Amino acid sequence: MAIKELKVFDQKLYKIVHAITDTIIPPGGAFDVDPNVVDPVQLFDNYIDSMSTLQLKAIKAVIYTIEYMPMATRLKRFTSMTPDQRLKYLQGWENSRIFSKRNIFLVIKMLVLMSFYSDDTVADAIHYHPECLIKD
Amino acid sequence: MLFTYNDITKDVVEKPDVCIIGSGAGGAVMADVLSGAGLDVVVLEEGGYYTKDRYSTYKPAIAMKILYRDYGATIAFGKNPIMLPLGRAVGGTTVINSGTCFRTPDNVLSDWAERYGVENASSKEMEPYFQQVEKTINVMPVSPQVLGKNGLIFKRGADALGMSNGMLMHNMINCHGCGRCAFGCPHDAKQAVHLNFIPSAIRNGARVYANARAEKITVESNRVTRIEGSIINEQTGNKLFKLTVSPKLLVLAAGSIYTPYILEKNNINLSPELGKNLTIHPAVRITAMFDEIIQGYKGVPQGSYVDAYSSEGIILEGIFVPPEIGLPILAPIGMKNKEIASLYDHLAAFGVMVSDKNSYGRVKVGVDGRPFITYHFDPYDFKKLVKGIAIASEIFFAAGAKTVNPAIYGIKEFTGPDDVAQLFTKKIGITSVEMMAFHPLGTARMGELKSHTVVNSFGKTHGLENLFISDGSIFPTSLGVNPQITIMSFSLRNAQYIVENKEKFLNHD
Numbered sequence: 001m002a003i004k005e006l007k008v009f010d011q012k013l014y015k016i017v018h019a020i021t022d023t024i025i026p027p028g029g030a031f032d033v034d035p036n037v038v039d040p041v042q043l044f045d046n047y048i049d050s051m052s053t054l055q056l057k058a059i060k061a062v063i064y065t066i067e068y069m070p071m072a073t074r075l076k077r078f079t080s081m082t083p084d085q086r087l088k089y090l091q092g093w094e095n096s097r098i099f100s101k102r103n104i105f106l107v108i109k110m111l112v113l114m115s116f117y118s119d120d121t122v123a124d125a126i127h128y129h130p131e132c133l134i135k136d
Numbered sequence: 137m138l139f140t141y142n143d144i145t146k147d148v149v150e151k152p153d154v155c156i157i158g159s160g161a162g163g164a165v166m167a168d169v170l171s172g173a174g175l176d177v178v179v180l181e182e183g184g185y186y187t188k189d190r191y192s193t194y195k196p197a198i199a200m201k202i203l204y205r206d207y208g209a210t211i212a213f214g215k216n217p218i219m220l221p222l223g224r225a226v227g228g229t230t231v232i233n234s235g236t237c238f239r240t241p242d243n244v245l246s247d248w249a250e251r252y253g254v255e256n257a258s259s260k261e262m263e264p265y266f267q268q269v270e271k272t273i274n275v276m277p278v279s280p281q282v283l284g285k286n287g288l289i290f291k292r293g294a295d296a297l298g299m300s301n302g303m304l305m306h307n308m309i310n311c312h313g314c315g316r317c318a319f320g321c322p323h324d325a326k327q328a329v330h331l332n333f334i335p336s337a338i339r340n341g342a343r344v345y346a347n348a349r350a351e352k353i354t355v356e357s358n359r360v361t362r363i364e365g366s367i368i369n370e371q372t373g374n375k376l377f378k379l380t381v382s383p384k385l386l387v388l389a390a391g392s393i394y395t396p397y398i399l400e401k402n403n404i405n406l407s408p409e410l411g412k413n414l415t416i417h418p419a420v421r422i423t424a425m426f427d428e429i430i431q432g433y434k435g436v437p438q439g440s441y442v443d444a445y446s447s448e449g450i451i452l453e454g455i456f457v458p459p460e461i462g463l464p465i466l467a468p469i470g471m472k473n474k475e476i477a478s479l480y481d482h483l484a485a486f487g488v489m490v491s492d493k494n495s496y497g498r499v500k501v502g503v504d505g506r507p508f509i510t511y512h513f514d515p516y517d518f519k520k521l522v523k524g525i526a527i528a529s530e531i532f533f534a535a536g537a538k539t540v541n542p543a544i545y546g547i548k549e550f551t552g553p554d555d556v557a558q559l560f561t562k563k564i565g566i567t568s569v570e571m572m573a574f575h576p577l578g579t580a581r582m583g584e585l586k587s588h589t590v591v592n593s594f595g596k597t598h599g600l601e602n603l604f605i606s607d608g609s610i611f612p613t614s615l616g617v618n619p620q621i622t623i624m625s626f627s628l629r630n631a632q633y634i635v636e637n638k639e640k641f642l643n644h645d
Contacts, residue, residue, distance in 0.1 A: 029471040030478035050201065050373070054504060087470050094469055095545075099567040102545070103217060107209075110464035114197040117460035117477065126477045128459050130433050132323075133282050133313030 006042065007049040008056060016067045017041045019079045023086040024112050031125040040116045047115035059111070062104055066093070138226070138338055140185050141347040144367050147378040148345065152178040153642055154634075155363055155383035157350045157398070159183075160228020161623040162607035163389030164329035164337065165269070169631035170387075171340035175638065178343050178381055180363070183224035184370045185330075185346040186231070191320030197460045199319035203232050210393065212416060212497055212511035216567045220416060220509065220576060222393065226346050227330030229391070230620060233574070234438035235306040235317050235326045236453065237275045238617035239266050240625070252583030252612040255593040257629075265625040273307035273327040273624070282313030284435015286456045289426070290486050291440050293535030299444040299527075304453065306436065307620075315433040315456065329624070348379055353386070353402040359602045360386040384642040385602045385634070387595075389627070392576035392609040396499045397507040399580075406580075406599040407590045413581055414497030415614035416573035418513060418521060419489040421455050422528040423466050424537035429481050432456035438487075442531065449517075449616055450524040452531075455487035465570060466541060484532065488524030489574075491616035493517055499579050511573075518566050525569075526559045543570045575619050580609040595630040602641055606630055 009017055021040035048059065067078045070089060078086060093105035116122055123129070154170050156163045159181040171177040186203065200208040200221075208221040223229035240262065248254040269275075280288075283303065294301040307327040317326055324331055338344060347368045354362040362382050366375040388395045396411035433456060442452040456462075459480045467476035476483075494514035502508030529540045533553040540550040542559065545568040550556055583589035586598050591610055597603045606627045608619050615622055634641060 024469040025473060026470060029474040031474055047197065047201065051207070052373075055206075090469055099216070106465075109469060113464035113473070114200075114460050117463055118195045118197040123459075126459060126480060128433075128480060130315060130458060132315075133284060133435050134311075136312070 006045045008045045009041065013060065013063060014041055016063055016079055017044060019086060020063065020066060020090070020108065021112050021116070023083065023090050024109060025116055026083065026087070033121050033125050038116075038119050038121050040112060043115035043119055044112050048111060059108070062108055066090075066108075138185060138344045138346065141367050141369055141376055144377055148348075148367060148380070150178045150343070150381045152176040152343075152381065152383050154178070154385045154387060155180065155381045156387040156389055157363070158228060158389035158391060158394070158607060159226050159330070159334060159344060160223065160389065160391060160607065161230050161329055161620045162627045163387070164227065164333035165624045165627035166387050166389060166606050166631045167337035167342050167344070168333040168340065169628060170634060171337045171342040173635040173638070175635075175642075176341070177337065178383070179337070179345065180348040180350050180365065180379070180381070181226050181344065181346050182349045182368070183226060183228075183346065185226040186320060188320070188322055188324040191316070192322035194319060195460065196316070196319045196458050199232070200461070203320055210509070212414075212509040212573065214497070214511040214513060216513060216569065216571060218416065218418060218511060218513075218571045218573050220393075220573050222391065222576070225330070226334060226344065227328045230328035231320055231330060232318050233620060234453075234455075234618070235308060235436075236438050236618040237270070237273075237305040237307055237621045240622040241616060244613065244615055248583065248612050252581065252589055253585045253593070254583045254612065257593060257626075262625060262629070265628045266621065269621060269624040269628060272332050273329070274309050275305050275307050275621070277303045278306050278436050278439040279311070282311045282436050283439040284313055284315065284432065284456075285430045286432035286435060286437070286484050287440040287454045289430060289484050289535045290442070290454065290531060293531035293533070294442045294444075296534040297531060299442050299531065301440060301442040301444070304439060304441050306439075311436065313435045315435055315437055315458070317437055318457070345379070350379075350398065353398065353404060355404060355600065358600055360600060385604065387604045387606050389606045391607050392579045393499050393507050393509060395605055395607055395609045396579040397501060401501050401505075404600070406597050407586075409581065409588060410590050411499045411579050412496070413578045413612075414499060414509070414511065414576060415492040415495070415578045416497060416511060417489050417491065417575040417614065417616075418495070418517065418571050418573050419487050420521060420525060420543055420569055420571050421465075421485055421487050422525055422532070422540060422542060423483055423485045424532035424540045425479065426482050426484060426537055428536075430484050431481050432484055433458045442527070445524070445527060446616065448520060448523075449491035449493055450520050450527070451489050451616065452524060452528055453487050453489060456485045466543070484537070486528050486531070488521060488528050490517055490520040490524060492614040513566050515566075521569065521571075522559050522564055526556050529553075529556045544568050545570070575608070575615070577608040577611045577614065577619060580605050581612040582610040583612055594633040595626070596641075604630065604634065
């Protein structure tokens with residue numbers, strides 16, 4: 001897929017973030033959206049565009065850590081793993097006994113999912129149609 | 137007049153009687169009363185000016201990006217970092233709060249008088265201020281027509297268990313039950329202060345500057361003489377123009393985080409207590425899955441409450457957020473996330489909030505120059521939170537829940553009321569619970585006991601002759617209830633005190 005209108009991530013980061021978003025919200029399952037219509041990386045990128053330089057540096061640092069940390073134990077980067085390995089690896093972050101590791105991952109997960117579920121196509125797919133109880 | 141960065145074409149220089157930093161619950165009321173008394177008032181607000189036309193175009197996640205500080209992710213660090221969402225807009229946090237209104241509990245007012253020497257603030261003395269504020273922002277109970285099924289279900293459970301509960305009071309006119317209180321009310325039904333006190337102040341002649349960041353405060357001969365800052369481009373965050381205000385009196389109303397921060401940053405050390413004694417009302421959200429369709433995002437998210445345990449400092453209040461805000465926290469990654477997303481219509485949620493009895497925090501200037509917040513969550517208060525989680529879980533099961541997610545790391549979702557006992561038999565660490573907090577208070581507490589307080593009973597700082605503080609930071613202890621009525625009522629009272637003594641505070645020769 002062509003990289004479009006990214007404000008924060010460069011091509012290298014795009015690939016890593018794509019692997020992360022694909023693991024957090026994998027294709028298939030209870031609902032699906034066309035990846036040509038909804039690109040979670042672009043949604044994530046556009047959502048964080050007005051963060052401070054310091055905040056963006058921290059987010060990028062976490063993304064690189066996710067990518068390179070497995071080199072120490074598995075001699076593989078995150079992007080080189082199979083989808084199953086990626087899921088297990090990120091579940092390791094999500095359920096880590098180390099509180100700070102769990103929370104650092106939570107930040108990435110929150111930003112990815114907040115931007116993803118804000119998309120109209122995704123809202124349609126989960127039948128989320130907010131409306132007021134009393135109509136005008 | 138109200139100015140945003142779009143209206144300003146050159147450096148701003150003002151010489152008003154009074155400058156107020158912050159336009160939230162404290163600053164807006166001050167601005168209205170002081171301008172109404174004929175004083176020349178300038179209000180500086182770092183956030184932008186937003187109206188219902190803009191809110192209605194924002195999805196919740198976008199509203200968090202625009203109307204909240206730091207995307208709603210201001211954090212109090214400690215053993216367990218706690219998210220502390222703060223508003224940043226004309227109207228402050230009242231623009232994005234739940235709209236819940238409680239008067240200051242009588243026992244809290246008595247405690248302040250006894251322990252800190254707070255004068256003229258008994259329930260009886262505060263009564264006219266409560267009444268006037270409630271009238272101005274139209275406080276009324278949430279009607280069952282707009283409560284929504286999330287609130288009704290919890291009420292059903294509480295009733296089944298015989299627990300005291302009811303509809304919460306809100307500041308609202310003609311609420312449509314859109315479920316968006318925390319993201320800017322699209323109908324202006326929620327009566328945030330930018331809809332009443334601020335317009336009234338502007339009619340009185342006050343000048344409100346949005347996108348105006350106060351940075352430097354100059355003190356000479358024990359008086360504040362000048363505030364310098366910048367007009368900020370709302371889109372880029374870039375500084376556009378310089379701002380210089382030379383008032384006769386300064387009122388700081390930037391909230392319990394930014395009021396002590398700006399003072400410390402400017403080396404205005406009013407008291408060793410400044411920045412200390414932060415209370416936040418730690419809270420947690422419990423979710424439950426039902427067979428029936430709930431669509432909790434329709435209706436007032438915080439419309440009802442259970443007060444059966446309020447004497448113990450535990451209060452349960454409605455809370456429901458749309459999927460883009462809820463799913464990142466409550467659903468794990470992978471297929472399970474999509475599964476829960478597709479069942480979102482069947483979810484119910486309620487909040488547990490505890491008063492900070494022994495817990496405390498602190499605000500300092502961090503190494504990056506931004507506020508650094510720490511919070512020590514005391515085990516005694518944590519036990520109350522766990523008890524609150526147990527109560528909420530039991531209520532959900534009594535209401536017919538299939539499963540309850542207690543939001544505790546290491547504890548699987550409950551499948552029946554018997555599972556709730558785990559909360560008391562298993563060891564649950566403070567770091568296991570996913571917490572939030574919404575009511576920072578207490579970092580510049582008031583009272584006549586100078587060694588323990590930063591301002592006097594009317595918000596005047598002990599150290600400087602012409603500096604007042606008028607926000608939640610002046611409250612000596614945790615309230616145990618949502619604070620907006622308390623903040624507005626004390627601001628009203630303290631503003632009248634300034635008016636009555638204006639010769640003393642404004643004239644300096």
